[in-house]
Amino acid sequence: MKAVIYQGPGKVTVENVEDPKLEIQDGPGVEPSQVGRKTEHGVILKVVSTNICGSDQHMVRGRTTAPEGLQLGHEITGEVVELGRDVEFIKEGDLCSVPFNIACGRCRNCKEQATGICLNVNPARAGGAYGYVDMGGWRGGQAEYVMVPYADWNLLPFPDRDQALEKILDLTMLSDIFPTGYHGAYTAGVGPGMTAYVAGAGPVGLAAARSCQFLGAAATIVGDLQPERLEQVEKMGAIPLDISKGDPVDQIEGILGVPEVDCAVDAVGFEAHGHGDESGSEAPATVLNSIMGMTRAGGKLGIPGLYVTEDPGAEDEAAQRGALSMDFGLGWAKSHIFYTGQTPVMYYNRGLMMAILHDRVTVADAVNATVITLDDAPRGYEDFDKGAAEKFVLDPHGMIK
Secondary structure, three states: OEEEEEOOOOOEEEEEOOOOOOEOOOOOOOOHHHOOOEOOOOEEEEEEEEEOOHHHHHHHOOOOOOOOOOEOOOEEEEEEEEEOOOOOOOOOOOEEEEOOEEOOOOOHHHHOOOHHHOOOOOOOOOOEEEOOOOOOOEOOOOEOEEEEOOHHHHOEEOOOHHHHHHOHHHHHHHHOHHHHHHHHHHHOOOOOOOEEEEEOOOHHHHHHHHHHHHOOOOEEEEEEOOHHHHHHHHHOOOEEEEHHHOOHHHHHHHHHOOOOEEEEEEOOOOOOEOOHHHOOOEOOOHHHHHHHHHEEEEEEEEEOOOOOOOOOOOOOHHHHOOOOOOOHHHHHHOOOEEEEOOOOHHHOHHHHHHHHHOOOOOOHHHHOEEEEOHHHHHHHHHHHHOOOOOEEEEOOOOOOO
16 A cells, blocks of 8 residues: 655655554564554554644654654544454444544543553553654554554544535544644633634644634634734634734734733644744744743643654754743743643544534634645645645545545
8 A cells, every 4th residue: 555654854755565454563663572463453444534734744854753664644534444353333334533542442541531641552651643753653544544453442433424524624633633722722721702822823723723713712813923824814713913023922912902811722832933033943932931921810721732852853952852941930920720741532522523513613624624645745744844824634545525
């Protein structure tokens, strides 16, 4: 089959690779002791849609320790074409969303709905994911087919196949960015009549902004540097804020009449840039510091933006090991609540699926979903890296209308 492969900083290619099996296959990042382990609790999916994510882009830029040869892709929607012996409830032909978190459903964390930090799917640390550095070596889904373990637990089947295919551009976002954006807004405490700030107008930031609207925010402000992305913010009915023009805190007063918001979301992460005159240089803690500065005392900060323990491309030694110059004393003094970490997709995806299916919310329009072929993936990565205001959806089998 064809799959998208990371070939080193700045380069991805589409290669012919071995088909997936119902066992753990050797490859980059796979713990040797796991190779050959049977996964009869899993299924093989024919990939219907699989998306390029900003988290993938961190790896492709060389900003992680991702090994060359890694098969990419953690945003997956697919059709079940092969069942493992131990699968009881998922059926062949089911069209399903795949949470990017790989979870066993058996450990303490899974039983507490913290599926982003499953204890059994990654020998190196808590938490597993498809096609991602340090996440257990599981093969990614930017491919024609993919193996999904613990299928009865992990897969979210759509109730009606035809209806799902009609809404596939919204439903494909359930594997990651919609629950992740919603997680940021929800953990920031967004509710009816509140004012919210979202840092970053990439796909997760736009999904967070749509989530703020869905949760009833009176005003949703989204900050970014890219003019195209700020235009997309305005198109979706949120308030754009150009951080190249200065500190967001100062600009917020001009928008709301007060220099603070009720809650804030960091959808940028560790590759953040400065504000105003410093907008051309990296400042990894700038978003965290700015949202502490602008959020009211007693407010909450949702932080779904990715932070890492190793960043070989960082400009200073501290940032290379994930140590940031964060104004934590400010957050402490204002009694802020911080919510960080991988989104537990399964906690949200069923409810968001029902909201999509019953026309209560859309997200594909907010993130400007753009369908391309699997062979066009390298171009998609290149355009995304340049700041394109698009969410690229790969269509390996030509199934998307």
